[in-house]
Amino acid sequence: MAHGAVTIIDVARAAGVSKSAAARVLAQNGSASDVTRKKVLEAADRLGYRPNQLARAMKSGATNTIGIVVPDVAIPFFSAVLRGLTDTARAAGFEVLVSNTDNDADIEARSLELLAEQRVDGIVIAPVFQPEPSALIRLQNEGMPIVLLDRRMPGLEELPLVSIDHVDATEQAVRSLIELGHRRIALLTEAVQVHSTLEAFTEGPGQGSDVSLLRPSAQRLIGYLRALRQAGIAIDEDLIIRSGYTTELAQEAVEAFLDRSPDVTALHATDAVLSSGAYRGIRSRGLRIPEDLSLIGFDDQDWTTMVQPPVSVVEQPRQRLGATATTTLVGMIRGGTAEPRRQMLAAELLVRGSAAPR
Amino acid sequence: MAHGAVTIIDVARAAGVSKSAAARVLAQNGSASDVTRKKVLEAADRLGYRPNQLARAMKSGATNTIGIVVPDVAIPFFSAVLRGLTDTARAAGFEVLVSNTDNDADIEARSLELLAEQRVDGIVIAPVFQPEPSALIRLQNEGMPIVLLDRRMPGLEELPLVSIDHVDATEQAVRSLIELGHRRIALLTEAVQVHSTLEAFTEGPGQGSDVSLLRPSAQRLIGYLRALRQAGIAIDEDLIIRSGYTTELAQEAVEAFLDRSPDVTALHATDAVLSSGAYRGIRSRGLRIPEDLSLIGFDDQDWTTMVQPPVSVVEQPRQRLGATATTTLVGMIRGGTAEPRRQMLAAELLVRGSAAPR
DNA sequence: TTGAAAGCGCTAACAG
DNA sequence: CTGTTAGCGCTTTCAA
Numbered sequence: 001m002a003h004g005a006v007t008i009i010d011v012a013r014a015a016g017v018s019k020s021a022a023a024r025v026l027a028q029n030g031s032a033s034d035v036t037r038k039k040v041l042e043a044a045d046r047l048g049y050r051p052n053q054l055a056r057a058m059k060s061g062a063t064n065t066i067g068i069v070v071p072d073v074a075i076p077f078f079s080a081v082l083r084g085l086t087d088t089a090r091a092a093g094f095e096v097l098v099s100n101t102d103n104d105a106d107i108e109a110r111s112l113e114l115l116a117e118q119r120v121d122g123i124v125i126a127p128v129f130q131p132e133p134s135a136l137i138r139l140q141n142e143g144m145p146i147v148l149l150d151r152r153m154p155g156l157e158e159l160p161l162v163s164i165d166h167v168d169a170t171e172q173a174v175r176s177l178i179e180l181g182h183r184r185i186a187l188l189t190e191a192v193q194v195h196s197t198l199e200a201f202t203e204g205p206g207q208g209s210d211v212s213l214l215r216p217s218a219q220r221l222i223g224y225l226r227a228l229r230q231a232g233i234a235i236d237e238d239l240i241i242r243s244g245y246t247t248e249l250a251q252e253a254v255e256a257f258l259d260r261s262p263d264v265t266a267l268h269a270t271d272a273v274l275s276s277g278a279y280r281g282i283r284s285r286g287l288r289i290p291e292d293l294s295l296i297g298f299d300d301q302d303w304t305t306m307v308q309p310p311v312s313v314v315e316q317p318r319q320r321l322g323a324t325a326t327t328t329l330v331g332m333i334r335g336g337t338a339e340p341r342r343q344m345l346a347a348e349l350l351v352r353g354s355a356a357p358r
Numbered sequence: 359m360a361h362g363a364v365t366i367i368d369v370a371r372a373a374g375v376s377k378s379a380a381a382r383v384l385a386q387n388g389s390a391s392d393v394t395r396k397k398v399l400e401a402a403d404r405l406g407y408r409p410n411q412l413a414r415a416m417k418s419g420a421t422n423t424i425g426i427v428v429p430d431v432a433i434p435f436f437s438a439v440l441r442g443l444t445d446t447a448r449a450a451g452f453e454v455l456v457s458n459t460d461n462d463a464d465i466e467a468r469s470l471e472l473l474a475e476q477r478v479d480g481i482v483i484a485p486v487f488q489p490e491p492s493a494l495i496r497l498q499n500e501g502m503p504i505v506l507l508d509r510r511m512p513g514l515e516e517l518p519l520v521s522i523d524h525v526d527a528t529e530q531a532v533r534s535l536i537e538l539g540h541r542r543i544a545l546l547t548e549a550v551q552v553h554s555t556l557e558a559f560t561e562g563p564g565q566g567s568d569v570s571l572l573r574p575s576a577q578r579l580i581g582y583l584r585a586l587r588q589a590g591i592a593i594d595e596d597l598i599i600r601s602g603y604t605t606e607l608a609q610e611a612v613e614a615f616l617d618r619s620p621d622v623t624a625l626h627a628t629d630a631v632l633s634s635g636a637y638r639g640i641r642s643r644g645l646r647i648p649e650d651l652s653l654i655g656f657d658d659q660d661w662t663t664m665v666q667p668p669v670s671v672v673e674q675p676r677q678r679l680g681a682t683a684t685t686t687l688v689g690m691i692r693g694g695t696a697e698p699r700r701q702m703l704a705a706e707l708l709v710r711g712s713a714a715p716r
Numbered sequence: 717t718t719g720a721a722a723g724c725g726c727t728a729a730c731a732g
Numbered sequence: 733c734t735g736t737t738a739g740c741g742c743t744t745t746c747a748a
Contacts, residue, residue, distance in 0.1 A: 007725055018735045023727065030728085033733060048496075053475045054415050055725035058740045063412065065455075065476070072441065074677075079437035083430065086458055095476060097423075097453050100444055117411045118423070118453060138406075276664060283666070303661035306634060308641070319432075365741055376719045381743060388744085391717060413741035416724045 006047045015043035026051065057119065066329060067115035069099045069108060069125040070149070077272065077299060077318055078126070081149065084322025085124060092330045094121070103128050109135035116144065122329045124322075126150045129215060145332035147325045147339075152212050160332075160339040162325040166216045167201075169314045169347035170223030173268045173296045176349055178231045181358035182266040182294060186239045186257065187224045188250060188274045191217040195225055195235050202226045212342055220270040239264065243274060250277020251284070258285045258293075265294065265358050272299035279303075279311065290356035300350060309353030317345050364405045373401035384409065415477065424687060425455045425473035427466060427483040428507070435630065435657060435676055436484070439507065442680025443482060450688045452479070461486050467493035474502065480687045482680075484508045487573060503690035505683045505697075510570050518690075518697040520683040524574045525559075527672045527705035528581030531626045531654045534707055536589045539716035540624040540652060544597045544615065545582045546608060546632045549575040553583055553593050560584050570700055578628040597622065601632060608635020609642070616643045623652065623716050630657035637661075637669065648714035658708060667711030675703050 012022035017036055024030035025040045026049070032040070043049075057063040068085055070078040082098065089096045097120060099111035108128045112135045115123055122145035127133055133155050140146055140159060148161040170187075177185050198218065201211055202225045211219055221240070228235055238261065243253035250269070254277060258264070267282070269275040275297030279289075287293045289309065297304055297313040304311040328339050370380035375394055382388035383398045384407070390398070401407075415421040426443055428436040440456065447454045455478060457469035466486045470493045473481055480503035485491055491513050498504055498517065506519040528545075535543050556576065559569055560583045569577055579598070586593055596619065601611035608627070612635060616622070625640070627633040633655030637647075645651045647667065655662055655671040662669040686697050 008727095009725080019725095020727080020736075021734060023725095024734090027727075031733065036733080048500075050471070050475055052477060052725050054412055054421065054477050055740090056727080057412050058416060058725075059727045061740080073431070073444065074434075074437045074441040076432075076434070076437075079432045079434075079440075082437075082456070083432040083458065086431065086456060090457075095455050095472060098440070098444060098456055099448075100441065113408070114453060117408055119410060119412050142406075276660065279664060301661075302634070302659055303664035306637060306661035307665055366743095367741080377742085378720075378744080379718060381741095382718090385743070389717065394717080410741050413724090414743080416741075417743045419724080 006049050007052070008049070010047055011040060011044045011049050014047055015039040062121055063119050064093055065095045065097055065118065065120045066326070066333075067097045067099065067111075067118070067120040067123045069101060069111050069115070069123060069127075071103045071126060071128070072100050073098060076301060077316070080318035081322035081325075084319030085326050086322075087319075088323040088326035089330075092326070094326075094330070101128055105130040105133075112136060112139055116142075122146065122333045124149055124325045124329055127153065127156065129153055145329055147329045147332070149321065149325050151216055153215075154213055157210070157213070158341075160328055161212060161342045162321055162328060163216070163342075163344060164316045164321070164347040165344040166219035167211060167223040167226065168344075169298075169316075170220040170268065170270055171227045172223075172347065172349045173314050174224050174227035175231070176351070177266045177268065177294060177296065177355060178227060178233070180266075180294065180355060183233055183358075184236075184239065184261075184264045184266070185228070185233075186241055186261070186264045186267040187221065188241045188243060188254060188267060188269040188278050189217055189221050189224075190243060190245050190271060190274065191215065191221040192242065193218050193221065195221075195237060195240065198222050198225060202229050217270060224268070224270075241267075243277065245271075245273060247273055247277040247280065250274045251281040252277075254278050254281030255285055258282070258287065266296075266355065267293060268296045270298055272297075272301055275299065275301070275311075275313070276303065279307070289354050294355040294358075296349070296355055305352070311354040312352045313350050315348050315350050317348075320345055364407050365410070366407070368405055369398060369402045369407050372405060373397040420479055420691075421477050422451055423453045423455055423476065423478045424684070424691075425457065425469075425476070425478040425481045427457045427459060427469050427473070427481060427485075429461045429484060429486070430458050431456060434659060435674070438676035439680035439683075442677030443684050444680075445677075446681040446684035447688075450684070452684075452688070459486055463488040463491075470494060470497055474500075480504065480691045482507055482683045482687055485511065485514065487511055503687055505687045505690070507679065507683050509574055511573075512571055515568070515571070516699075518686055519570060519700045520679055520686060521574070521700075521702060522674045522679070522705040523702040524577035525569060525581040525584065526702075527656075527674070528578040528626065528628055529585045530581075530705065530707045531672050532582050532585035533589070534709070535624045535626065535652060535654065535713060536585060536591070538624075538652065538713060541591055541716075542594075542597065542619075542622045542624070543586070543591075544599055544619070544622045544625040545579065546599045546601060546612060546625060546627040546636050547575055547579050547582075548601060548603050548629060548632065549573065549579040550600065551576050551579065553579070553595060553598065556580050556583060560587050575628060582626070582628075601635065603629075603631060605631055605635040605638065608632045609639040612636050612639030613643055616640070616645065624654075624713065625651060626654045628656055630655075630659055633657065633659070633669075633671070634661065637665070647712050652713040652716075654707070654713055663710070669712040670710045671708050673706050673708050675706075678703055
């Protein structure tokens with residue numbers, strides 16, 4: 001290593017003491033006389049000594065590094081999470097290694113393997129949905145501290161999860177629409193489940209199987225069903241707009257929907273990508289927001305406050321999600337204290353001008 | 359280390375060969391008989407051996423890790439750069455460690471120090487503007503491979519820089535406005551230099567001192583001056599709108615400007631943040647785009663295609679900037695071949711509906 | 717082809 | 733308080 005070639009031995013030699021004496025003062029543990037300390041510190045400073053964390057990690061078994069694995073750091077949600085994550089990690093004395101998976105299970109597995117080889121002390125991951133998350137399970141079994149972000153799936157029941165309350169998020173949005181007097185409320189979703197499949201979950205918290213094992217999109221759909229059921233509004237499958245996960249597909253889906261359902265008065269899009277598609281679709285059909293159709297989007301994206309009127313959205317505390325995940329992970333790394341199996345941060349409905357009374 | 363506790367010694371023992379024999383086959387160098395190879399591989403597989411990159415790095419002096427230091431990974435420009443960076447790094451066999459500086463020189467210095475302690479093989483950095491980037495210079499002197507991203511400053515002349523051609527980017531936008539017949543063209547800028555200071559740079563490429571040592575904002579201002587000068591349009595200091603670096607300040611600056619200069623027909627905002635402020639300011643003054651005022655923004659942000667009409671912008675190839683920086687860095691790490699001192703990727707004017715003929 | 721041994725930089729007993 | 737010593741896991745001569 002060209003840079004930082006000065007080692008603890010160089011310092012010791014320059015200070016005229018033994019290697020271990022130097023090590024003791026440099027690592028701030030063990031004891032040393034004032035004069036030794038001074039000599040060592042002075043020498044270290046003069047030589048530009050910089051501790052080699054590799055060697056430290058080698059001995060201690062702790063790299064003070066954590067890994068984060070997400071689909072794509074360029075997606076605003078994840079880049080904000082990453083920000084919260086890095087800040088918190090730094091404050092706790094950890095560096096962070098990032099990986100993108102592009103929602104590919106193989107890439108994810110490879111990334112996890114690489115992080116493990118780097119001997120990270122723990123991992124925060126927004127896992128790719130897959131039938132058998134074996135790479136993750138393997139690491140878990142080996143005792144690697146792992147925190148799930150945003151979602152969980154079967155096989156990962158034991159891992160702590162940090163996310164918003166997806167059910168509640170959509171429930172809030174839809175309920176606010178109901179309170180505005182809307183009855184024909186459409187939901188734009190990526191979920192594929194028909195509502196009868198989700199019936200068991202709509203009866204309120206604590207019922208049925210574990211909601212947290214469903215995809216966020218399905219959980220949000222449940223929130224919609226719950227809000228309607230609570231208000232005594234019958235579920236109409238036709239009001240549930242299914243869409244693939246791109247803005248273009250969402251736009252097309254919304255356009256087709258609007259063409260066949262002119263009586264709808266409100267729409268809630270359950271995701272950032274779907275929200276922009278919805279907005280585009282509504283505009284392309286010449287409908288005015290909120291006069292002709294009320295809209296509530298998801299995630300506080302830039303554009304939602306740049307358009308007229310600004311769009312009401314359900315906002316996720318993105319940075320706090322990252323920060324909380326990190327705090328939890330650090331707790332696992334340091335303490336081994338049992339971490340909460342699920343931490344749900346509150347999503348907040350930002351009321352702006354895109355939803356009006358009916 | 360609880361996880362991955364199986365070492366090369368365990369494998370060797372299980373395979374009934376020596377440590378070094380196992381090491382040779384596992385590291386794919388040196389020679390080994392087929393039978394040995396088979397036994398070792400089988401044992402490694404059965405035991406779930408995972409190489410310890412720390413130990414490898416310890417010996418080889420290469421961690422196969424690079425660091426990236428930016429103001430804020432949550433800013434769309436940097437998150438996209440990071441994406442390009444990580445992809446390219448991975449493909450070249452490197453992991454990436456991220457740091458945010460919040461444009462604070464002290465945090466930057468601390469981050470660099472930490473990366474150096476982690477023994478990263480190289481660093482890509484969008485440096486904080488500061489009179490004396492001593493932490494960076496120190497690392498440079500120690501031989502750390504470093505690539506500058508987006509900007510350079512005095513003291514860092516020797517480091518390779520990867521950025522767009524800031525001068526050309528603005529020049530393109532302003533020239534297109536001129537071609538549309540505009541003469542009273544305003545520029546929204548964060549730069550503080552008055553145009554006479556920049557006079558020397560406006561005479562075309564290759565003249566005067568090194569443009570690359572100026573801030574991007576100043577370079578972009580030069581592009582504006584050049585375009586006007588080439589078209590024989592006199593520079594009017596009053597058309598240069600100075601703003602602090604927030605959307606709010608930009609909006610206020612534009613509003614105040616519009617109030618005092620009703621004869622302006624076009625405006626170019628030289629940065630993403632300033633662009634949204636400009637858009638808001640224009641709308642709040644009730645001006646129609648492009649009927650009353652033509653607008654060209656900077657950076658292809660989400661909102662620019664969500665509003666009506668969509669906003670023309672100068673787009674930076676963000677991911678490619680990250681990829682190019684990484685390729686350059688890897689070249690320095692591996693080869694020591696002299697890297698180009700500056701690589702300028704072309705910015706592209708995306709023509710949409712916000713600029714109209716005059 | 718194979719094994720023994722040294723050593724990367726640091727920490728942590730253990731004696732003195 | 734201080735120095736000697738033994739590794740952490742791996743790679744890499746060097747002999748055999």
